[in-house]
Amino acid sequence: MFHRAFAVLAVLFAAQAAQSAEVTGFALENGMEVVVLEDRRAPVVVHMVWYKVGAADEPRGLSGIAHYLEHLMFKGTKTTEDGDFSRIVSENGGTDNAFTSWDYTAYFQRVAADRLPLMMAMEADRMVNLAIDAAAMETERQVVLEERATRTENDPGSLFSEQRRASQFLHHPYGIPIIGWRHEIEEIGLEDLQAFYKAHYAPNNAILIVAGDVSPEEVRALAEEHYGPIPANPAIEMRDRIEEPPQLAERRLIFRDARVSQPYVVRSYLAPERDAGDQVAAARLNMLSEVLGGASATSVLGRALVLDQKVAVYSDAYYLGTSLDDTTFTMIAVPAEGVTLEEVEGAMDAVVADFIETGVDARQLERIKTQVRAALIYGDDNLSGLARRYGVALTSGLTVADVAAWPALLKDVTGDEIQEAAALLLDRERAVTGYFLPADEAEAEVLQ
Amino acid sequence: MIRFALAAIAAALIALPARAAVDIQEVTTPGGFTAWLVEEDSIPFTAIELRFAGGTSLDLPGKRGAMNMMTLLLDDGSGEMDAQAFVEAREALAVRFSFEVHDDGLSVSAQFLTEFRDESVALLRQALTEPRFDEAAMQRTKAQIIAGIRSEETDPDEIARRTFDELAFGDHPYGSPSDGTVEGVSALTREDMVEAHARIFAKDRVHISAVGDISAEELSALLDGLLGGLPESGAPELPVAEFQLQPGLTIVPFNTPQSIAFFGHEGISRDDPDFFPAFVANEIFSGSGFESRLMQEVRVKRGLTYGIGASLIPKDLGALILGRVGTVNARMAETIDVVRAEWARIAAEGVTQEELDSAITYLTGAYPLRFDGNRRIAQIMVGMQVQDLPIDYIATRNDQVRAVTLEDIRRVARRIYRPDDLHIVVVGQPEGLEASN
Numbered sequence: 001m002f003h004r005a006f007a008v009l010a011v012l013f014a015a016q017a018a019q020s021a022e023v024t025g026f027a028l029e030n031g032m033e034v035v036v037l038e039d040r041r042a043p044v045v046v047h048m049v050w051y052k053v054g055a056a057d058e059p060r061g062l063s064g065i066a067h068y069l070e071h072l073m074f075k076g077t078k079t080t081e082d083g084d085f086s087r088i089v090s091e092n093g094g095t096d097n098a099f100t101s102w103d104y105t106a107y108f109q110r111v112a113a114d115r116l117p118l119m120m121a122m123e124a125d126r127m128v129n130l131a132i133d134a135a136a137m138e139t140e141r142q143v144v145l146e147e148r149a150t151r152t153e154n155d156p157g158s159l160f161s162e163q164r165r166a167s168q169f170l171h172h173p174y175g176i177p178i179i180g181w182r183h184e185i186e187e188i189g190l191e192d193l194q195a196f197y198k199a200h201y202a203p204n205n206a207i208l209i210v211a212g213d214v215s216p217e218e219v220r221a222l223a224e225e226h227y228g229p230i231p232a233n234p235a236i237e238m239r240d241r242i243e244e245p246p247q248l249a250e251r252r253l254i255f256r257d258a259r260v261s262q263p264y265v266v267r268s269y270l271a272p273e274r275d276a277g278d279q280v281a282a283a284r285l286n287m288l289s290e291v292l293g294g295a296s297a298t299s300v301l302g303r304a305l306v307l308d309q310k311v312a313v314y315s316d317a318y319y320l321g322t323s324l325d326d327t328t329f330t331m332i333a334v335p336a337e338g339v340t341l342e343e344v345e346g347a348m349d350a351v352v353a354d355f356i357e358t359g360v361d362a363r364q365l366e367r368i369k370t371q372v373r374a375a376l377i378y379g380d381d382n383l384s385g386l387a388r389r390y391g392v393a394l395t396s397g398l399t400v401a402d403v404a405a406w407p408a409l410l411k412d413v414t415g416d417e418i419q420e421a422a423a424l425l426l427d428r429e430r431a432v433t434g435y436f437l438p439a440d441e442a443e444a445e446v447l448q
Numbered sequence: 449m450i451r452f453a454l455a456a457i458a459a460a461l462i463a464l465p466a467r468a469a470v471d472i473q474e475v476t477t478p479g480g481f482t483a484w485l486v487e488e489d490s491i492p493f494t495a496i497e498l499r500f501a502g503g504t505s506l507d508l509p510g511k512r513g514a515m516n517m518m519t520l521l522l523d524d525g526s527g528e529m530d531a532q533a534f535v536e537a538r539e540a541l542a543v544r545f546s547f548e549v550h551d552d553g554l555s556v557s558a559q560f561l562t563e564f565r566d567e568s569v570a571l572l573r574q575a576l577t578e579p580r581f582d583e584a585a586m587q588r589t590k591a592q593i594i595a596g597i598r599s600e601e602t603d604p605d606e607i608a609r610r611t612f613d614e615l616a617f618g619d620h621p622y623g624s625p626s627d628g629t630v631e632g633v634s635a636l637t638r639e640d641m642v643e644a645h646a647r648i649f650a651k652d653r654v655h656i657s658a659v660g661d662i663s664a665e666e667l668s669a670l671l672d673g674l675l676g677g678l679p680e681s682g683a684p685e686l687p688v689a690e691f692q693l694q695p696g697l698t699i700v701p702f703n704t705p706q707s708i709a710f711f712g713h714e715g716i717s718r719d720d721p722d723f724f725p726a727f728v729a730n731e732i733f734s735g736s737g738f739e740s741r742l743m744q745e746v747r748v749k750r751g752l753t754y755g756i757g758a759s760l761i762p763k764d765l766g767a768l769i770l771g772r773v774g775t776v777n778a779r780m781a782e783t784i785d786v787v788r789a790e791w792a793r794i795a796a797e798g799v800t801q802e803e804l805d806s807a808i809t810y811l812t813g814a815y816p817l818r819f820d821g822n823r824r825i826a827q828i829m830v831g832m833q834v835q836d837l838p839i840d841y842i843a844t845r846n847d848q849v850r851a852v853t854l855e856d857i858r859r860v861a862r863r864i865y866r867p868d869d870l871h872i873v874v875v876g877q878p879e880g881l882e883a884s885n
Contacts, residue, residue: 041490042820074738083748086738091806093813095737110817142751149706150754150774154604212820258703261598297524297535306588307532313591336591367539374542374561380491381559381821 021380023390024216025400028223030232031204035390035400036219037211039383045212046384047119048108049127050391052207053200055180056102056173056241056325064180065188065196067100068144072193073107074098075136077129082136085122092118102174103324104395110384113213120226127201128230134190141185148179156257157436160266164434167251168268168328172244202233207394211387244270244326251432258439265341267348268330269431273323274406276398282321283409284421285329290368291360291418292331292352293317298364301331304351311339311347324396329425341435349428356423360415372410470819472829472839475664479672483656484829484839485664488822494565494660495823497830498556498675501653503549504626505765506683508647511640512621513628517589518644519549524585527574531585534575543568545575551622552764553834554648559823562661565670573674576649581641593633600625604702604875605772608710611700611873612693612770620689622766650682651675657829659822689766693871696884697784700875707780707876708772711787713869715760715767718835724848725856726760726864732799732807732857733790733865734758734771739806741794745786746773752783760864769864780878788867795865798858812846 022038058065076082089096094111109119152158162177169175179185208227210219247270274282293316296302305312314334320327331352335344379386393403475483504515523538523545525531538545543560556576560568600606610625617623627633654675658667691714716726734742734757746756758771775783799807819825832841874881 041488042816044817044820083738087806090737090739090810091813093810093815093817095814095817112813112816139749139751143747143754146706146752146775147754149776154704154706154708154774259602261602262595295535295539297531298539303532307584310588313588313595334595337594363536367536371539371542374493377491377493377561378544378559381493381495381823383820 021211021383021386022216023400023404026216026220028203028228030228030230032223032227033207033394034219034223035207035209035394036214036216037209037383037386037390038215039211039380040213043113043213044110044383045113045116045210045214046108046110046387047116047123048106048209048211048387048391049123050104050106050207050209050395051200052103052205052239052395053105054101054103054395055176055178057200057239058173058176058196059192062184062188062192062196063176064144064178064185065192066105067179068141068185068188069193069196070098070100070105070107071140071144072132072137073126073130075133075140076131077125078131079129080122080125082133085126088118088122094119100178101392102178104391106391106395108384108387116210116214116219117222117226120222124226124230127203127206127227130197130201132190132193132197137190137193141188144179144185145182148182148185151179152177153182156255156259159257160255160434160436163255164253164266164268164432167253168270168432169244170247171242172325173241174244174325199233199235202236203227203230204232205236207391209387209391211383239324241325247430250429253432253434254437255434256437256439260436260438262334263341263435263437264332264334265345265348266330266332266434266436267345267428267431268328268434269425269427271319271327271329271425273325273327274321274393274396274398274402276402279398279402279406279409281421283406284413284417285319285425286321286410287365287368287413288418288421288425289317289319289329291364292355292422294368298367300355301333301348301351304354305333305344305347309347311336311344315348322392322396322398341437345433352422352426356419356426359419362415365415365418369411372407376407470825470842472842473664474839475667475671477668477672479676480651481654481656481671481675483658483667483671484833485657485662485667486659486822486825486829487661487663488659489661491822492562492661493559493822494562494658494662495826496556496558496560496658497656497826499655499830499834500554500556500648500650501552501655501764501834502648502683502686503551503553505551505621505686506644506647507621507626508643511632511636511644512624513593513626513633514636514640514644515549515554515648516627517593517633517636518579518581518641519547519554520589520593521581521585521641522547522575522579524589525580525582527578527580529574530580530582531588534571537571541568541571543571545572547575549626551626555830557823557827565662565666569670569674573677576674577677579641579645581638583638586636586638586641590633590636593627594630597625597627597630597633600627604704604706604708607700607702608708608772608873608875611698611875612710612712612871615698615871615873616691616693616768617689617766618692620765622689622763646679647683649678650680651678652681654678655830655833657826657833659826659829686765689763691766695869696871697881698871698873699878699881699883700873701877702875704876705776706774707777707874707878708774709780709784709787709872709874710770710772711784711870711872712758712768712770713866713871715762715769716864717767718762722856722860722863723762725852725860728804728807728811728849728852729794729799729857729861729864730758730760730769731811732803733794735807737810739810741790742771742787745790746783750782750786752779752786756787777877778879780874780876781880784872784874784881787872788870791865791870792867794861795867796862798854798861801854804852804854804857808850808852811849815846815849
C-alpha cells in the first residue's frame with residue numbers, strides 16, 4: 001500500500017485545488033479592510049476585528065500596554081457598562097475573546113449568523129468610544145499581573161523563552177514579551193492607555209473578517225452601516241519599525257531554574273519573513289522546517305537524533321513566517337537519558353552540516369508536498385482557524401492575494417532551493433543557542 | 449488572551465443543535481457494527497471517530513501506564529512496516545491519525561482525503577489490529593514518556609492534580625497519573641503491550657461516528673473491513689471507584705510565585721435524573737464565561753486571578769466537581785475564602801431567576817454553534833453514543849435545558865454544592881494558610 005500511495009502522488013498536483021470557503025476582499029471608504037469567508041455548512045458566523053498594532057508598536061518603557069488595553073476593551077464605553085460586552089454576547093448564545101501578539105490585537109465573537117449586526121454595532125462602538133474607569137483599570141492590572149504569573153513566571157519554559165527572545169532581538173521591539181515586563185506593567189498609567197488607544201484604534205488601522213453563513217453583499221451592507229460612519233484617523237501611517245542590525249557574534253544563554261526537570265537545547269536564527277509579493281524565500285524556509293522537523297520517524301533531525309543515534313528523545317524545527325518584520329527559525333532537541341546538552345547540540349550541528357552537504361531526500365519532499373495540499377482541504381473544516389490565518393497575514397503586511405498564492409509557492413520549492421536556504425541561514429555564529437537546565441545541586445538545596 | 453481556557457479540567461458535556469441541520473443516519477453494517485453518519489460532501493474528506501470504552505482505567509495492577517504506552521505505540525510500526533515505514537506511508541497519503549487515551553476511553557480520530565480513502569483505511573486497520581511493539585520503538589517511547597513524567601513532576605498544576613486525584617481515589621486507577629511512574633514504565637514489557645491491546649480493542653467496546661464525503665453504503669463496507677477482525681470482547685467490567693476524599697486543606701510546598709489550587713468534592717453522574725439542573729447550576733456558578741459567579745467574585749471584582757472555574761466531571765466509575773485557580777502566594781488565602789463563601793451561598797440560596805434566564809439563553813443559543821466542522825460533529829456524535837443519548841437528542845436537548853426551574857436548581861444546588869465537604873489542594877508557598885492535617 002505504501003508503494004501504491006507513491007504511484008498516486010505523480011498526479012496529485014495536477015488535481016484541482018480544494019474547494020475552499022469563498023474568499024472576498026474589499027475596503028470601506030474610511031480605509032477599513034474587509035475579508036469575507038463564506039461557508040454555509042452551519043448557521044454560524046465568526047466576526048473578528050484585527051488592529052494593526054501589537055506589542056512591537058508600544059512606546060519604549062510601556063511594554064505590555066497593547067495587551068493591557070485589550071483587557072480594558074471589555075470594560076465599557078461611553079454608553080455601556082463594565083462587562084456589558086461579554087454579557088450581551090453570552091445572552092445571545094455567543095462566545096467572545098481577544099488576543100494580542102507583536103503585530104496585532106484582535107477581538108472576535110462566534111455567534112448565530114442572525115446576530116452579526118449586533119456584534120458589529122458593539123465592536124464599532126468600542127473602536128472609538130472606550131471609557132476607561134480608573135478603579136476598574138487598577139483591578140484589571142492585578143488580573144494582568146496574575147496572567148503574567150500564570151503564563152510566564154510559573155512556567156520556567158516560558159521564562160526561558162522570554163529571555164531567549166530578548167537576546168535574539170537586540171534592537172527590534174520583537175525582543176519584548178507580549179504581556180510586558182512586570183515592572184513596566186505595574187507602571188502603565190491611564191493617560192498612557194488613552195493615548196495608545198487614540199493613536200491606534202481607528203477604521204483605517206483595522207481589518208474586519210467575517211467567516212461563515214453570510215454573503216459578501218450582506219457583510220458589505222452591514223459594515224458600511226456600522227463601521228462606515230467612523231472617520232479615519234489621518235495621523236495613522238504605515239508601520240515602519242526600526243531594524244535589527246546584523247548579528248556578528250554567536251549568542252549563548254544558560255537558563256537554570258530549580259523547577260526544571262527535563263533539560264533541552266534550543267537554537268534560533270534570525271530569518272526573513274513573508275513579504276507582500278515576495279514570499280519565495282519564506283516558502284523555502286517553511287519547507288526547510290518541514291524537512292528538518294516534523295515526525296521523528298521521518299524528519300531529518302528526528303531520524304538522525306532520535307531513531308539512529310538515540311541521543312535525543314525529541315527534536316523539532318519550526319519557522320514562523322507570517323510576521324511584519326524579520327522572524328526566527330528555530331530548532332530544539334531534548335537529550336536522551338545520560339546525554340549532555342553539549343553532546344546533543346553537537347549531534348544536531350553535525351546533522352545540519354551533513355544536510356547542507358547532501359540535501360533533501362526527494363521522497364520526503366514529495367510526502368511533505370502532499371501534506372501541504374491536504375492541509376488546505378482539512379483547513380477548510382475549521383472556519384475559525386481559516387479566519388485567523390487571514391487575520392494574521394493581513395496584519396503582517398500581506399494581502400489576500402499573497403495568502404492565495406502561498407500554497408503554490410510551497411509546492412514549487414525544490415530540494416536544491418531548500419538545501420541552499422539551509423546553507424544560507426543555519427550558521428551558528430549568527431544564532432542564539434539556549435540551554436534549559438535544572439538549578440545547580442548546591443543551589444537547589446538552598447531553595448528547598 | 450483575555451480569558452484562560454480551563455480545558456484542562458473541563459468535563460466535555462456533550463450536546464447537540466436545535467437549529468443546526470445535523471442530519472444523522474444510523475448505519476448498521478453486515479458485520480454487526482452500528483455507526484452514526486452525517487453526509488457532508490462539500491469538502492473532499494471524511495472524519496471518522498472511534499471510541500473504545502475503558503481507557504487507562506483498564507491498566508492491570510502493577511502495570512500502570514501500559515495502556516498509555518500501548519496507545520502511543522500504535523503509530524510506531526505495524527504489519528510489515530517499522531516506525532519509519534509506517535509514518536512515511538501515513539505522510540504519503542496525508543491521512544491524519546490521532547490515538548489518545550484517557551481514564552474512560554481510547555479515542556481514534558482519522559481524517560482522510562476521498563481520493564486516498566481505501567489506502568488510508570487499510571493503514572488505519574493495520575495500526576489498530578497489527579501493531580508490532582518493536583523493541584526499538586518500545587525503548588524510544590519509554591524514553592519519551594519518562595521525559596514527560598519528569599517535566600510533570602515540577603509543574604505545579606500537575607502536582608495539584610495528582611495530589612487531588614490520589615486523595616480522592618487512592619489505589620483505583622483514577623487515583624494515579626495515567627502515564628505511570630518512571631520505575632513502572634521502565635519495567636513494562638512487550639507482553640504488557642499485547643495484554644493492554646487485547647483488553648481494549650474489541651467489538652463490544654467500540655462506538656463509531658463519521659462525517660464527510662462518504663455514503664452510508666461506503667461507510668458500512670469500510671467499517672466491516674476496518675473493525676471486522678477485532679475479537680468479540682475485551683477486559684471485564686470494572687468496579688466503581690470509591691470516593692475517599694475527606695474535607696480539608698492540603699498544602700504541597702513548592703517554590704513558585706503563583707500558588708495553584710484545585711478544589712472540589714464528589715460530583716454527580718451523567719445518568720443522574722438531576723444532571724440537567726446540575727449542569728445549568730454549574731454554568732451559573734463556575735462556567736467559563738465572565739458571567740459566572742466565581743469569575744465575577746474572584747477575577748472581575750477583586751482581580752485575584754486570571755482564571756477560575758469549576759466543572760462537573762462525571763467519569764464512568766466516579767464523579768467529581770473540581771475547580772482550579774491560580775493566584776500569587778500572598779493572596780491565596782483570600783481567594784480560598786471567596787471560593788468557600790460562594791460555595792456556601794449557592795448551596796444555601798440557589799440562584800436568581802435572572803441568572804437562570806440568562807444561563808438558559810446562553811446555553812440554548814450556544815448549542816447550534818458547536819456543529820461547525822466535520823471533525824467536530826464526528827466527535828460530538830461519538831460522545832453522544834458513549835453517554836447513551838438517543839439519536840434524536842439534538843432535537844430535545846434545548847427543551848431539556850429550558851425545562852430547568854428555579855426550584856430544580858435550589859434542590860440540586862443543595863445536593864451538589866457541599867461547602868463542608870470541600871477539599872482544597874494548594875501547591876506553592878501560600879501565606880496565611882494552614883493545612884488541615
